[in-house]
Amino acid sequence: MKVSNIPNTNIIYLIENYEALLFDAYGVLLNEFGVLPGAINLIDKLNNTNKPYFILTNDASRSVPTSSNFYKSFGLEIPEEKIITAGSLIYPYFQENNLKGSKCRVIGTDDCFLYVADAGGIVSDDDFDVLIIGASPDNYTFSSIEDLVNNLFRMLDVKEKVSVVLLNPDLLYPKSTDYYGIGAGSILLWLESFVEVRYPGQSKLQITRLGKPFKEIYQEAFRRTKTMNMVMVGDQLQTDIVGANNFGIDSVLVHSGLTKNDTLTGQNIYPSYTLSSIND
Template structure:
């Protein structure tokens, strides 16, 4: 199978009225910005080309993301950032969850999303919840917290309780640095789902996934961007590229991130429209 065509930055600037840009794996990693990211964002500013950063990060509020990007040398305002965590607010409104007791696994900003949505936070030792939200893999003592949460979940299933399982960030892995990787909240959700299947064979309860590749993220981003004549830049086939393809937008796989071009493309049904080797064209 032939490889998708390469695209240059100048083609992105000339052919589109705006860009949707993934954060981790494209602009930044945990330790800083990728080579070329600062000059790329400056070029967008110089050309007055609209953009929105779309990130599956649910561990930081948009203003916290903006502060992190600023520390990395990227001047990106919070109103240009759509996080998967921010989609919790619309989800609560659509499902009449105001006042729901929320057990949130994640750091403080993950919990703030639930509060902004109108949820009432409960601790893992409370022993009950209406909504379980996995905001991140960090911010809690992993084994004791997940064990207590699993026990509460099983008790609720045994009683036949109604509850919601919510996963803002479906990503399984993320880029810690230019050369290192880690598990993220999608993998935590898989642990719970596999545990449910093990104890309750045939049970089809699963987490509601909000971020890329699903439509709510793109709905919000397109509304802010103001045009559908845009390209989506991302580094993961199953989230960034699949989401763009499903939404009918041009997809650009940035080769500096998680996807191993030498091994992955030939074994995936998800194909980007273009490949961008790097943001650094110096």
């Protein structure tokens, strides 16, 4: 498909033609410096008309209540029941995999620790069976990475494998229109490289990735909406668009975040539609 063949769309069309709308948060509704144009009016319109919508966010650094309050601080009146975070997926994952009571080392914010505790994990920095990578903390330093790597090596020296659960697969996220933060997914990339050097060819990490583009977060949206006539509006090809396409729902790439229109050229990933911003 040529980039020129991807149709442009607008918010009115999406509201009128889909039973439920799914939105990424960062790069679509807001960034680190504030709410993006049109976002407050859009959320108010959806709330006032009772249009089904959900926020599907890979941000695992905030709990659902914290996320709702955070959005409201920007004027986005998004209730808790409309928010599906990657972090919230850890509870069903622990239940399905009998991980309640497992010793877990957690990388992330205070809310990441709460997610793990609520799922039944026991936080333990020194001896652990499961490594939970929830977020890249603002105060995470090179020394922090060294400590984590050496702690992981000590575990792998005495265990056949260590389970790793990555809540947020994002490698990058937009802090503003031209400045990017390093996501939690990048921490796992580093760890995989270090482990391969230390234990070549041994496949010592048993990795589970939650959040977009993986199916669990879309399955939760389907469970709540009870329809496949949903559309995902996001700013990242590798997470929002790939995830929606693989799940079998339509996707909209909005150019207000990470992926700009000119970066579509040469890609083999295509959205159903493009959108300059949700203000269109």
